[in-house]
Each structure stands twice: as C-alpha cells, then as structure tokens.
Amino acid sequence: MSVDLRGKTCVVTGAARSIGLGVAEMYCSLGAKVAMIDINPEVKEQSERLAKAKSAEYRGAGPAVRGYILDITDQKAVFSCFDDITKNLGDVFALANVAGAVDQQAFEEITPERLDKMNRININGSVYCAQAALKTMRKLKDGRIINFASKSGKTGSSIMAAYSGAKGAIISITHAMAFEFAKDNIKVNCLCPGIVEKTGVWGSVSKGYVENLKMGEDEVVKQFTSKVPLGRLCRIDDVVSFVKFLTIDGDYCTGQAFNVTGGREMH
Numbered sequence: 001m002s003v004d005l006r007g008k009t010c011v012v013t014g015a016a017r018s019i020g021l022g023v024a025e026m027y028c029s030l031g032a033k034v035a036m037i038d039i040n041p042e043v044k045e046q047s048e049r050l051a052k053a054k055s056a057e058y059r060g061a062g063p064a065v066r067g068y069i070l071d072i073t074d075q076k077a078v079f080s081c082f083d084d085i086t087k088n089l090g091d092v093f094a095l096a097n098v099a100g101a102v103d104q105q106a107f108e109e110i111t112p113e114r115l116d117k118m119n120r121i122n123i124n125g126s127v128y129c130a131q132a133a134l135k136t137m138r139k140l141k142d143g144r145i146i147n148f149a150s151k152s153g154k155t156g157s158s159i160m161a162a163y164s165g166a167k168g169a170i171i172s173i174t175h176a177m178a179f180e181f182a183k184d185n186i187k188v189n190c191l192c193p194g195i196v197e198k199t200g201v202w203g204s205v206s207k208g209y210v211e212n213l214k215m216g217e218d219e220v221v222k223q224f225t226s227k228v229p230l231g232r233l234c235r236i237d238d239v240v241s242f243v244k245f246l247t248i249d250g251d252y253c254t255g256q257a258f259n260v261t262g263g264r265e266m267h
C-alpha cells in the first residue's frame, strides 16, 4: 500500500530549481510538510510560492513549507538546520538528496581544489544531510533516503572524471547505508539519471561540450540524444516520478542505483 505523505516531513536539497524544485512540488502536491534546502537564496522565494499555493489548496490547514538557505558542505550548519526542521515541521520521513554540482576538465588538468569541490558538494554534502535526517528516521523506525548519483557514476564520462568519481562514490555509499540501516526499516536508494533537459547540470555540461568539443549547441544535443535508445533526453518529470515511487511505493527496495536514462545505461 502506498505511504500517505500527508502530515509526514520530507526534506529536499537543491530545491531552488530544476530537479530539486520538481521534487519539492511533488511532495507538496501529496500533502507532505516540506523543507526546501539550497545554497541559492532563491529557495526562499520558491518555498514561499509553494507555501502560498498549498495554503490556498488546504484551506485552514496552514502552509507547511519552509525554505532554508544552507551550504550542505558545512556539517555543523546542516545539523542545526535539521534541528530546526524537526522542531518546526516534525521528524523527517524522507530525504531527497538532490543538491549537486558538475565540473568538466581534461583529466590531466584536474586540480586539488576542483577535485575537492566535486567531492565536498556531491559526497560530503549528501552524507551530512543523511546523517542529520537519520537521527529522526531511526527514532521513527521508518524512512526513505533518495541519493542522487548519475549515469556518469556507473560509466564515467569523458572530461568529467572528478564528477564521475564523486557520483560513483554515492552509489557505493548508498549500498553501505542500505546495509547499515535496514534494521531500522530505512530504505536507501539512489538515482542515476542520464542527461536531464532544462536543468542546471545539463546547462553547464552542454556549454562545456560546446567549448571543449568545438560543436554547436544543437549539434551537441543531437549527438547525445542519438545515444539514447528511447530517442529523447530525460525530463525533470521522469526523475521526479521515480523519487515519488521510491518515497511512497518502494517499500521492498533498498540499496539500489536506478538508471533513469531512456536505456542509455543498462547496468
């Protein structure tokens, strides 16, 4: 039976835009209490917009959407943010660890700073948020964590070794967490999307390919689309509906790294 999210607290990182914002909107539409986290201050406007919409929809129930401006690479700040979430919205049932960042450079030009940045945002940030969420999930003996890896975390991408490595680590961390927290009935999975159109990551990657591969933007899109068996790039909704499934229906799934790639990645 599907989990009824009404009254349950769901946290989404990277919620100011793109996939994270789509996940926050989906959780709101299911009646959850939603905490939206992002380093980008626009998360406040987005959360206020959703709170208003929700308030109108659930007349009298009061808005239960809060925006938090937070750098997830700061463990202390993450813990104090989750304390505030628990105090104001209740124990955390679901965490969608969407925040991430991409970088491109020739392998031999990777600097310590850029390698470190990829790891801090994509690995450390997700780990700190999961640690904070687990405090209350373990108390509830129930919970869902959805980490964000990438197709590049399974089959690494050219000129993206640092990003690919960080996303590969997220897959292994997901396995380890699934083993460790199964006894607490907490399911931990991750998603490995392919290219998701109209997102920050693809915006930055496609720009990089235009510059590095000396191709026009249309040509880049055409080339990458042609590699996808289903013949189109991924849409934000394709990813959001998978997060929805793992949150409310994926009761017997843990430790999995699901491809959302239109068949581009099959293992």
Ligand SMILES: NC(=O)c1ccc[n+]([C@@H]2O[C@H](COP(=O)([O-])OP(=O)(O)OC[C@H]3O[C@@H](n4cnc5c(N)ncnc54)[C@H](O)[C@@H]3O)[C@@H](O)[C@H]2O)c1
Pocket: 013, 014, 015, 016, 017, 018, 019, 020, 037, 038, 039, 040, 070, 071, 072, 073, 097, 098, 099, 100, 101, 102, 121, 125, 148, 149, 150, 151, 192, 193, 194, 195, 196, 197, 199, 200, 201, 202
């Ligand atoms: N878009 C794609 O094609 C694609 C493909 C595979 C995997 N992914 C993964 O999906 C996730 C979302 O991708 P997207 O394209 O929606 O990203 P995006 O760049 O559009 O949005 C990411 C959000 O994370 C926030 N963020 C970055 N660093 C942060 C920090 N230190 N603290 C708090 N927030 C921070 C950003 O401000 C931004 O709002 C990422 O983890 C990404 O690696 C994306």
